Structures are given as C-alpha cells and as structure tokens.
Amino acid sequence: MEETHYEVLNVSENATSEQIKFRFQNLILRHHPDKRGSVPQDDDQAQRILRAWDVLRTPQSRKEYDAELAARQRRQGAVINSEIDLDDMAYNEDKLTFSMRCRCSGTYAITEDDLEQGIDVVCCDNCSLRIRVLYDVVEGDDE
Ligand SMILES: [Zn+2]
Known part of the structure; x- marks a missing residue:
C-alpha cells in the first residue's frame, strides 16, 4: 500500500499542525541536498515530503485528505492490528x-x-x- 502523507512525515494522524510543521522542516533539511536551490525532481523522497506538506499544511486540504484516507481505509477494510x-x-x-x-x-x-x-x-x-x-x-x- 502506498504511504500516506502522515507516514511520509512520520507523524500521527492526530498530530497538531505545529508537530507536522516541525517534522516537515526537519525532514526536508535532511533531504535537501542544496539548501539554496530547489529540490531536484529525481529526489523521490524529497518530492514525497513536499507533497505531504503541501496537503497537510492547511486545515482545509488536510480535512479533505483525511476524508479521502478514511474512504480508502473503508474500501480496503480497516487494518486491524x-x-x-x-x-x-x-x-x-x-x-x-x-x-x-x-x-x-x-x-x-x-x-x-x-x-x-x-x-x-x-x-x-x-x-x-x-x-x-x-x-x-x-x-x-x-x-
Ligand atoms: Zn494507540
């Protein structure tokens, strides 16, 4: 199964926006080979981190994503631990x-x-x- 944006940023689905921002800043620094330039297109992990951040940074798009995730989980049957x-x-x-x-x-x-x-x-x-x-x-x- 494809990683969720939460998994990419390694945060809980209940994380606060501060926690998400903090994680993002940490991760992107580690995956940012050139601090002055843009992230190279071929750096898959950095692209995933940026995409995850783009969705989770605003409450509105995060809410939409949560709904989408919930629907996806229902389709797949809830993962029972x-x-x-x-x-x-x-x-x-x-x-x-x-x-x-x-x-x-x-x-x-x-x-x-x-x-x-x-x-x-x-x-x-x-x-x-x-x-x-x-x-x-x-x-x-x-x-
Ligand atoms: Zn628990």
Whole structure:
C-alpha cells in the first residue's frame, strides 16, 4: 500500500499542525541536498515530503485528505492490528465501558451499546491503530 502523507512525515494522524510543521522542516533539511536551490525532481523522497506538506499544511486540504484516507481505509477494510478477547479488557461499571491500553499509551474503549449494535472494531483514541474485540453474542435472556 502506498504511504500516506502522515507516514511520509512520520507523524500521527492526530498530530497538531505545529508537530507536522516541525517534522516537515526537519525532514526536508535532511533531504535537501542544496539548501539554496530547489529540490531536484529525481529526489523521490524529497518530492514525497513536499507533497505531504503541501496537503497537510492547511486545515482545509488536510480535512479533505483525511476524508479521502478514511474512504480508502473503508474500501480496503480497516487494518486491524490485533484481536482482543473481551474478557481481557477492563470493565468500567460506571461507564458501562470495556477498555484497554494501546501500546502508544492511548486507550481503546468500547461501550456495551456498541457491542449490542454489533460494533467490534475499536480505534485507539491517540493513534491510528485498531483492534477487533472478540465476544460471544448473547441471544436473548430467558430469565
Ligand atoms: Zn494507540
């Protein structure tokens, strides 16, 4: 799969515009062989960095790109990083929510409502990783 602009700049999809700008400036300096001149056309990586920056630098074009990315991911089926048994998640009785730490120290959270609606894919609230929650559907309670 083609690298996303975020991957080219090596930033999270939730990065702030300051973080993106900082990354861009760092990267382009490293890929800029001639600081006074323009980037050579045959420097593929520098071209990719410039293209990524061009899209992510303004909120409007970034938003359009995000929508395009989301559509692309839907077409390809969301990338699932791992499958987690519901029993292995922590349950919060107050919020009726199952949750789990992501390796980025973000959180995956899924509510009982989500589960009842058949939702089983959860995004991290901090990075772009997703997990699939495995659980048995309990059909009707006979009590
Ligand atoms: Zn994460």
